[in-house]
Amino acid sequence: MADSDSTHAPVASWMQLEHYVERLHAAARSPLGVREFYRRLLADAAEALGAVGGAAWRAGSGERLELVCQSLDPDAGIEVPSSAERHELLHGVMRNGEAAIHSMPAHSSSRKSTAVDFDALACPVPLPGAKPASGDAAAVFELWIPARAGPLAKQGWLDFAATIAEVASDFHALEELRRLREGEALHRQAVELLRRVQGPRDLTGAAFELANEGRRVLGCDRLSVVVRRGGRWRLLSTSGATRVQRRNDFTRRTERLADAVARWGEPIAAPVDAADGAELPPRLASAIEEHIDHSHARELACAPVSFTGRQKEASEDTAKRRSRKRFDAVLIAESFEAADKVAWRHQLVELGELCGPVLGRAAALDRFPMRTMLRWSDRLSILRQPARLFRALLILGALAAAVAALVYVPADFDVEAPATLVAAVERDVFATATGSVAALRVEHGQMVKQNDVLVILSDPELALKLQQVRGEIEAARKRLDALAVTRTERTLREQDGEDRLPLSAEQRQLEERLASLEAQRTLLESRRDALTIRSPLSGQVLTRNVQSLLESRPVERGQVLLTIADASSGWQLKADVPQRQIGHVLEAQRDEPSALAASLRLAGDVEKT
Template identity: 30%
Template sequence: MSSTEETLEVERARAQIVAIIEEIQRLAGGNTSEAEFFGGLLDRALAAMEAVGGLVWLLGEGGRVEPVCHSRLEYTGIGGSPEAEKAHSALVQAVFNAPSGLLIPPGAQVTGQDGNALAENPTGLLVIAAPFNRGGDRAGLIEIFHHPNQDDVQRGYLLFLEQLAGVAAGYLDRRQMVSLDQQQTALSQVERFSRAVHESLDPIATAFVLANEARRIIGCDRVSVLVKRRRTLRLEAVSGQESVERRASAVQAIESLVRVVARAGEPLWHPDPARELPPQIEEELEHYIDESHATALAIIPLEKPRPTPVVKPGGVDAVAVAKAEAAPRTVPEPIAALVAEWFSSSTFDGSKRARVDLVAEHGKVAIANALVHTSLPLYPLINLAGKSRVLTTARNLPRTVLATLAALATVVALVFVPAELRLEGKGTLEPVHRRDVFAGIDGVVEAVAEGVEHGAQVKDGQLLATLRNTDVEVAIADLLGRKASSQEQ
């Protein structure tokens, strides 16, 4: 082969390498998972180098180096025996901690800075290893098995693999930045949610904000909030709706379901194959799903938060801490309930449950504060005064305060200051015993005895009045007439 042909061959190889690196860089710039990216990187590296096989290792939890992908390991011989696997693991650990990439011929040893042997290549192949970092810390390793070749060719393999390791490091750095950005975005959303849900002390307004803001945090399709009103849980807010139509069958169904779940005292996650529901909950759940067509839902009863022990000058009160952490003797009645629904998902992963629990924790504190605020004495009057802009303007505020204090002072005086009450009126004394007195015969009163008046005292046998009986007079006249007639005869 002439020098010109060799130059052209080198240029073609260099162009091929550049094309492969650019292709891997495009893969790294996309929204790909670690397994997808490193799998594509390994396949392209093996094809470009015409290698036997290879692995990509990443630093996992606990500081262990674990494989994220591999290819054609059955041709490498590292799984032929437990001894070979153990020797290969030691080799990976030694190369992972090396300051740069290494070429390890068959049977060669890797030595440390003190010159002592750390590991040995247990295969009959050339091991080409290139570690890569993430954020300045060692994060992974690309390991390729190749047939031994000339020294300059092997150095070319190592140089190519180190370039791929640089692309892998850039990919991990970008993923770390994206993860940090996502965490920052999530923290900002939670902060805005916390401020919004604690802004109002009105239970209905708090429930409305909780329903709409929680939907964004959880990432579900609908959130409903029920608040305890008149000793029962009532639906007060639904995300995306300005009001609640209480006569709707879906509203009545969700209220019945939540009340049954609240009496049980445990959250409900549906579907949950690991939990067998009581018949009363299962019946209400099926009825509500028929009404709402939800494929997944979570019902979280919101209990009144326990008081936090106050730190005293001498330290935390151990008794108060024990009472706060002790389990309640009875199932506490919830003050509200949070219902999250999905219409296109039927599974609950750890992130979904964590977001629902986070929203529920903030929600129960906000609603509890609002309910305590509205239960204060004279709250309706204070609330009405607070809503009146005329009474609370800067010019009228002193007068409003004075009038309120005067009204309160008047009420207090009427309740606690004793006062003498005197009433005047006319009346008649009535005897304890009353008897009606009648004359022995009928007649007309001709005269009342002197000194006899209404209400006067009298004695037995005293003359009270003189009567004239006309019947007696008629009888006497009749007798006298008969007598005169008899005498004339």
């Protein structure tokens, strides 16, 4: 190859060219995007041929070319032709199916002291499987090289360009293969999704399957299904959750966002996105911002769904669709990592169009009376199969025979209850007053006689009251004695004042007070005598640990202190029958004139009765 300009990289040797080709082969076999692959292709080709820049174009719809990537040294002094001229030149190269070299003039404002012309090397990338020079190209790339090379060097450029074009063709073949595999995997996932969503007959079950399976198809972190119920929106299911918490803040925010998206009528992706480039209304923008702030999602996509058909109609414009369309559900997908919002929004729309009729069928079947009819239809479906019908009739006959046997066949009914062996004559000894135990005269197992002292209680407050009453009685008696002495005197004392009572009236008052105090003393002495508790009958003390339970202990009035039993009166078995079974026992006692038979088993003997 000829020498290039001293300011640019020298042309690589053949070994270096082979190294560049091998590196491009490795890049073609790796899962790179189209932009990244051609960026590497242009960088390696420019370094190999000493080019100052280049561009890569991909064939679009019709005759349109889409710029994939472009690089240019700003100090190269090259004047790139207009897009129309370049497109015409590149289309000609693509139709011929062979690489070509065209001259490009230097830019007039170049920083170099001497202007240098450039050669534009354009090379088509054939479609995978296309014949050479057939004109079927998947892309075309161009390199801008200083025009100081001879014909032999330029032929080397063309050969190298044709080699890397074949590598790029292999890349497109592998990319198409990857795309087909992804499409096949997506198709399988869509079939599985429809199979799972069509399984439940209720709307909640279908929404649950759509949320969990749809999240796996979309590859998002969370997918929520919100459905219109009457005039309100209700969150039916969220992926990863078995049930929806109706009072949760997330539920309320999601329902408000669904209402705003349904009113807008177009799929959206957030943040910083709006449907068809239009500005979002303040209500929708506020709902999206609030939801993202609280859920901490990096990306958000929402798509309204109609149960009746496709969401987009080519014959109507956006405003007319928004005003006429009534949406029945909204799908809300969230990702906590960065994602391709445009592709994500399209996938969510396709998912809604795919599953919308299925949700509509589930909503129709989930209404009354279809829900009740289907439930009974499922229960009666066994009548269509003779084997199951025979089995069902056999089970029903067995159940009817069992019920008849329970009603008409007599059988013994045993009632089990815990029982305690007690004496026939047994009395509880209660505390007659609130106080403390002053003396304990018996112990466990001791034999006592009727009226024997068992316990003596002490009541300091009662003793104090009794002492006060006795003092008042003594004072009243002394006053009466003094009045009796006074009456024996012949001369009466002068009245001290008009309010002083006559002597006889004061004496009567003291006599009445003395009678009242005597009655109080009698009552208090009876209460004091009641503090000495005696045995109500002759027998044996059954209470265990009497000393530790009662000695010097405070007691309350009515508290059970001791239990006395007359062992000579005989013994009886007292059973504690549960409340739910006592009715059967009472009914049997009314029906049977004789006593009911009973059997007992000791607590330590589990085999013999």
